[in-house]
Amino acid sequence: MINQNNRGRKVFLILLGIFFFCVNTYANEEIRRERPGKLFSPSKIPLLEDPKRDTWQKPEEILNVLGIGKGQAVADIGAGSGYLAVKLSERVGAAGVVYAVDVQQEMLDYISKRLGTEGLKNVILVLGNMDDPKLSPSSLDIAILLSTYHEIAEPIDFMKKIKSALKPHGRLAILEFSDESPIGPPLKVRLPEDLVINELKQAGFALSQKYNFLLPYQYLLVFTPSSQ
Numbered sequence: 001m002i003n004q005n006n007r008g009r010k011v012f013l014i015l016l017g018i019f020f021f022c023v024n025t026y027a028n029e030e031i032r033r034e035r036p037g038k039l040f041s042p043s044k045i046p047l048l049e050d051p052k053r054d055t056w057q058k059p060e061e062i063l064n065v066l067g068i069g070k071g072q073a074v075a076d077i078g079a080g081s082g083y084l085a086v087k088l089s090e091r092v093g094a095a096g097v098v099y100a101v102d103v104q105q106e107m108l109d110y111i112s113k114r115l116g117t118e119g120l121k122n123v124i125l126v127l128g129n130m131d132d133p134k135l136s137p138s139s140l141d142i143a144i145l146l147s148t149y150h151e152i153a154e155p156i157d158f159m160k161k162i163k164s165a166l167k168p169h170g171r172l173a174i175l176e177f178s179d180e181s182p183i184g185p186p187l188k189v190r191l192p193e194d195l196v197i198n199e200l201k202q203a204g205f206a207l208s209q210k211y212n213f214l215l216p217y218q219y220l221l222v223f224t225p226s227s228q
């Protein structure tokens with residue numbers, strides 16, 4: 001009887017230990033996230049333009065699963081050096097339009113030179129504000145944020161503005177580095193996908209697709225405007 005009581009107490013203490021370990025780990029997880037991440041410096045453009053990037057970024061696969069095609073109006077929010085904007089430009093063709101939005105004029109200047117050299121005429125450069133992408137209402141088939149969401153200072157308000165820039169059947173795609181990725185921004189600014197999904201819900205979006213294995217280092221979330 002005494003032995004049974006001791007065993008029961010031991011099991012209880014072990015379970016209690018596991019419980020506190022889990023609570024503590026979860027708390028640390030919350031603490032180590034920093035919002036927002038620092039703006040990506042234009043001095044690091046060579047990292048965005050690394051010729052090896054295509055091997056893990058797989059831009060064609062991204063555009064394929066998103067169904068980007070001729071004639072669409074798309075926005076590359078946080079366009080940086082224009083890595084994605086240039087690929088989008090080719091995809092949507094002369095009948096389509098790409099809005100390359102960034103808050104740093106130096107990034108837009110870099111893209112502008114590139115558009116001249118490559119003769120691309122369907123890309124419109126937009127200097128946004130930290131809290132406003134400065135896009136016209138109901139103008140987009142899709143908005144894409146590639147490694148940008150974690151830099152947005154007030155994501156919920158910002159994404160509400162993206163929502164009003166989408167056409168009624170427009171979509172939103174967000175790609176961010178996973179915690180497990182060996183490359184990408186510091187771990188403390190990477191965002192767990194559940195947190196992003198929850199914020200997007202508050203901004204008036206519903207998750208429509210989730211791709212965890214399309215890319216080796218990033219997850220891709222696709223949203224549609226929710227009805228309310």
Ligand SMILES: C[S@@+](CC[C@H](N)C(=O)[O-])C[C@H]1O[C@@H](n2cnc3c(N)ncnc32)[C@H](O)[C@@H]1O
Pocket residue numbers: 039040048077078079080081082083084101102103104107128129130131132133145146147148151152153158
């Ligand atoms: C890490 S870079 C990624 C650039 C590009 N999407 C790529 O993957 O090559 C993030 C970019 O987002 C821009 N950015 C940050 N906050 C923004 C905002 N609120 N609106 C528009 N651009 C923003 C930064 O200036 C920077 O150029």
